[in-house]
Amino acid sequence: MRIFSLLLAGVALTLSANVSYAGESGGIHWGYDGDHGPLHWSELGPEFALCGNGKSQSPIDLLQGHKIALEGIEFSYKDAPFHVINNGHTLQELEPLSETVKSRYPKHGQTVMHLEKDSTIVFDGDLYLLEQFHFHAPSEHTIDNKHYPMELHLVHHNERHEAAVVAVFMTEGKHNPFFETFLNHAPKKVGEFLEDREHVINPATLMPKSRSYYRYFGSYTTPPCTEGVIWAIMHEPIEVSADQIQRFRSLVGHDNARPIQPLHKRFVLESNYVETASQVK
């Protein structure tokens, strides 16, 4: 146990976590490059088969959305202390979870923060608990095959253990104070996590103003690529600075985006809304 030098508060600690990390899922090593990269995930073990033969995999390109009056998602995110884990694939904030939920939860890599259990969304009339959020660079989803520099994933489960992921594109622009605090809490070493009960965070700070979104059924974007995940990708990106994007990329040390997957028989729904000037990118 040692003090994390970037933080002034005496309660901010980095701890070596006895967690699965660096591309471990069920003991199988996976990553984003070469023989252990996304094109080979399904060959790494039978439990990863869906990564190769699944018919509703994520991410996808979102160009062909069907515009309808989608019901809004009700967000009820609360302040919570930081609990940030570096697991080697992304930076991620974790909820304190039951073992049952943990066993279903895919490992993304660098895990950055911890949220209280009472951050929830209501999606399709169903209550979902926010478990963690993390980031990808570049974005995993694309629009007309165009990537954003980054993408935020907020991962939720309902009481039936069905997953809902809210995704927010991150574009290069203004410095983002919330993301700055997050980066300052990111452990440098894989396998460490940082806890800071003096600083609270609220992921609502990372949501765009517009609540219109794309929606489709897909999967986790990391092994074991479990399907049955409902995705909501917000239309409007949030801004982070070029320097912040670079700092995130340095912390993770590699790209952490899975390539686009075939749509097969699925279709994408899209909120039927009128774009304002600020939403046109």
Ligand SMILES: [Zn+2]
């Ligand atoms: Zn993700």
